[in-house]
Amino acid sequence: MKEFLEYAENHAAEILGTLRHMVEMESFTSDKAATDLLGGFIKGRFEELVARVRMVPQEEVGDHLVVDVGEGCEQTLLLCHMDTVWPTGTIQERPFRVEAGLAYGPGILDMKAGIAVAMHALETLRAHKEAPQQRVRIIINSDEEVGSTTSRQLIEEEAKKSAQVFCLEPGAGTEGALKTGRKGVGMFQVKVTGRAAHAGNEPEKGISAVEEMAHQILRLHSLTDLARGTTVNVGVVQGGSVRNQIAPFAEALVDLRVTTMQEAERVESEILNSTPVLSGAGVEVIGGLNRPPMERTETTALLLNSIRRFADPLGISLTEAQVGGGSDAQFAAALGVPVLDGLGGVGEGPHADHEYIVVAELPRRVALLASILAGK
Template identity: 35%
Template structure:
């Protein structure tokens, strides 16, 4: 016998949702513009309040927007559900009036941040309101997720320690799949220091930082292991002053992707142990792990199995996958919290001028989220 759930996709007022979503997308909110992110937080706070949720707001720093928290139920419950979202986007102001205007073409809805992840953030509030007194949950809106959650990470981890499960409203992947794992990431900068000299008159006095960096790049790129999911990318190179000067400095910016804790330890140790072949060259290595690897532990799999029949009852399958990109779910999973990610709508092309969501995916996934909140409150999943 198929279990019934109190909220159905047809209960969702989709036109009202899309009207509010358009207002959110119209407030362009690139991470580097804290005033713009705060304007978006103003709108989200007003909507949360209108839905009957309690709202608090917390400044971070001068370069970052505010943290916003909306909740239903008493504070400081040790068994609440934490919902993670973010209000910042990668798109600079002007995308809306330029290459990525709000528009609908068939089932596709376009706009900066519409898929990643203003729709998911709005869904979190609507689901909390739909669940009402049948849940105790907190929605945490992060202002700087797209640049690494440097200002928001402590808040994420503090909130996670009071929760028993975490739901992340990042968009669905690959045709609606849910995310039960993500590669971790590390960011490194290596400054290669050599010795300047005139390349025509005294080349023997110089020690080329660029030549040493070229050798180093080959070493770094050799750490790539696609079979294991390890990625090491030297993405930016800056060096030299003039064409006739032996370069004294070359700077490498490196992105590292890590599938699990073992790979994280191996690769970061190898990078941090790099030394130059030439004793007259010096490496200055800074950086480290920015997001720990997120693996599908038993608690996360139990959370998945709780959500799976709800999704099926809403009319779609819940298929798990591991994503190459990171999210704030990496932090909560690393703390041992059951974490289910990719709960936002289906769509494609995040971070591009073709970013869009699929409108028919909104109501079923919003209804699933609300029912999951109710189910976790009334009948806690085994293993959570």
């Protein structure tokens, strides 16, 4: 509705103020205390909107939040996360600032802007005495940046109950394209064992774990197939302890990205069944697929087309994109539920020092989500 857009634009300063407050409340995934403080703020804001909020306690990460708004037989699920990749103290190094229509700050795009959009979309509906067309449940978890290990079950349980799922991760690029496809993400640890020996006196008695790891890295990287959209990257390597010893151990962390489950199963098997090249060396691989691929389906296309009728009157042209990064939307998509991702902030630089949002797009995103939820 155009009225929603007019209202959101008139309250743009308030929306940005909410976002600034959340950016300045740091929430590094590993800092439970800080993340819980932010969670308390978010809980209070949603409760002001007459939402029902329950906390899902966690021991090592921040407590997850589940927000319920409205009534109805069918459920719309919104996915957000409050944790960021930025260690506590980053805000002192890179404080929130606005320059030339862009707002900067750690975690502003990924994805505190999405939480602000959800809050103010509900506030916009309340101001217009409108209720969501379906019951709305919002999951705001605190461990998305490390794989959603403690929240995945919650997300999947709620996705199964939902008619549609919208993830408020940032849109793709400066167009803010909605994400209709995401690559699956695999995470592996490779452990190599050898035999220690003096590098000068008795090198022939040693088995170099570092040399074996070099063979493993070359083989793993050979699994990359850009034509299929498959990438294997050894991102972290550690081995040995001193210069003059044949290294008895080495470890590596491996990232896998794939576009289909069939490809995921093929490459995962290749990685897990790695064998040593050097006689006497040992190779152990642990890990697997963390997030299944989110493949563009007919139901995805239908959902995208259905919400274009809300975007067009607002002057918003919704495009789509397939991306390599992972999100919680993939857990829902793997269950066959219609999912659209990227309804949060518009900007660039997630996980980067120059991370920013386009300020003028915030009220447009608020109005779009409010229109989708109201069905008008």
